[in-house]
Amino acid sequence: MGRLSVRIIGFVLMAWSVAASALPGSAHAKPEKPLLAYAARIAGDEARTRIVIDFEERPEFSVHYVGSPERVIVDLPATAFGFPQEDLGARGLFSDIRFGAMDETSARIVLTAERPVQLSLAEVQEGENGEFRLVLDAEMATPEVFARLVSQQTWDEEARPDTSRSVSPADDGTFIVAIDAGHGGIDTGAIGAATKTPEKEITLAFARALAERLGKQPGVEVFLTRENDRFLSLSERVTLARQAKADLFLSLHADTLSQKDIRGATVYTLSDRASDRMAENLAARENLSDQLAGVRLKDEPPEVADILLDLTRRETQTFSIALAENVLKSFEGQIGLINNAHRYAGFQVLRAPDIPSVLLELGFLSNPEDEKLLADEDWRIKVSGLLTDAVLRYRERTVANGG
CATH class of the missing domain: 2.60.40.3500 (Immunoglobulin-like)
Structure with missing residues (x-):
């Protein structure tokens, strides 16, 4: 008997078996279609x-x-x-x-x-x-x-996932501010030209000072993405802020430039197109933080990668710009600012879709005068006070406008 005949007979027997199992009184119940x-x-x-x-x-x-x-x-x-x-x-x-x-x-x-x-x-x-x-x-x-x-959980009944966040924030109208001290752990960030102080120490010291000042304000709760010298990936920083259900996200940095005469603070907001070459280069350096620390990077399928990046909604971006403007208003005439002090670029750490976010360059460790100020405790206290005023003014106006 040829192979084709055997296959035909096998197919007929299989079809007969399936049909028989569906007849009333069949010994086997018909399985549901998967x-x-x-x-x-x-x-x-x-x-x-x-x-x-x-x-x-x-x-x-x-x-x-x-x-x-x-x-x-x-x-x-x-x-x-x-x-x-x-x-x-x-x-x-x-x-x-x-x-x-x-x-x-x-x-x-x-x-x-x-x-x-x-x-x-x-x-x-x-x-x-x-x-x-x-x-x-x-x-x-x-x-x-x-x-x-x-x-x-219980296995005795159908379980639905618990989608509550890892942090249980206050639900009484408290205004939550996430303060992100840039770099940390193996990622030292920039290095001071004179003192060789790493950026990670400058940002953490300033984050603590700001948290102490902001935390004393009625109705404000402060959340630090890192409280010690440890590495956090850019995605971890954003996720921690979202889990805390933060109303604002402030990322603190103190970079270096090849032009040592440039000094002063800068406030950055998110944009897919950089405002200028300096902003573009700075964003590229900050976005390399994960690679420098050995975090595995992957080429994501565009459809899924777009979902994960959660490109900032237009409304959130509007609030981010308002926050940046409030910061600059507090700083003007009080501390040094670079020209065009509000700039924008594609910072990964600012990509939370539902949290107004800014990245604040406190100054430049490549400039001797800025480096001295960044290490000065009195200066940190002063700038923390100015930032606190900016946050409170932003909160008042946002609440008044129904934000």
Whole structure:
């Protein structure tokens, strides 16, 4: 008997078997048609990672957290995974990703994390052509938050992800300001021309002084992205501010320039196009912080990378500009400013979509006069007071305008 005949007979027998199982009184119940997951993509870093899986039909799902090691488990009904394994390869927050059938009625995705995580978003979104996307946004969490997620869940009923933030900010109208001391740890930043003082020490000292002054104001709460000499990636800084539900984000720096005669403070806001060559070069140097510290960089698929970058909404950018203008108004006539003191460029650390953000160059460590001021405690106290006035004025006007 030829191979073709054998295949035909096999196909007939298989078809007969399927038809027989569907007849009344059949010994086997007809299994439900599995969902088809036909595409997947993942992008992210050590602070935030997004997973998107495309389905032909709407999937029901549940989420659980498991420790030792930290894992996120996503349970699905019977699902056929019709995309290559490498399309959902481990990256970002996850060191291992596995998926497949559990039995005839269920499937599971197991996400093993590099560090404690939580899902800030887990939902099914309907596409324009009737397809459905399961979107999972994971972000770093503290060990305490992850332990709470594990202890508070139950496996006896369908679980939905806890999307609360890692920090529990006040919900009584308190105005929260995130102060970000630039650089830290292995990333020293610029080095003082005369004293060889690293930028990371200047920014941390100033962040502490500003936090002390701002924290004394009624209705204001201060959050420091780092309180000691440790490295934080740019994404971690933004994520920490968002988890704290900050109303403002102030990133502090003190750079160097080849032109040693340039001195004074500068306020930067975000823009995809730099205001000038100096702003462009400064943004390029600051955005290299992750690479200098050995953070793994990846070429993201444009669609997912755009989602992760969360390009600043126009309204938020308007508030950022208003914040910058308030800072400059406080500084004018009190401390030195460079020409065109409000500039803009593509700073990664300013890309929070929902937090008005500015990057403040306090001065230049390449200039001897600026370097002396940056190390002076009295000057820090003075500038902290001016910045506090700017923040309070911004808050008053924003609240008055319904912001």
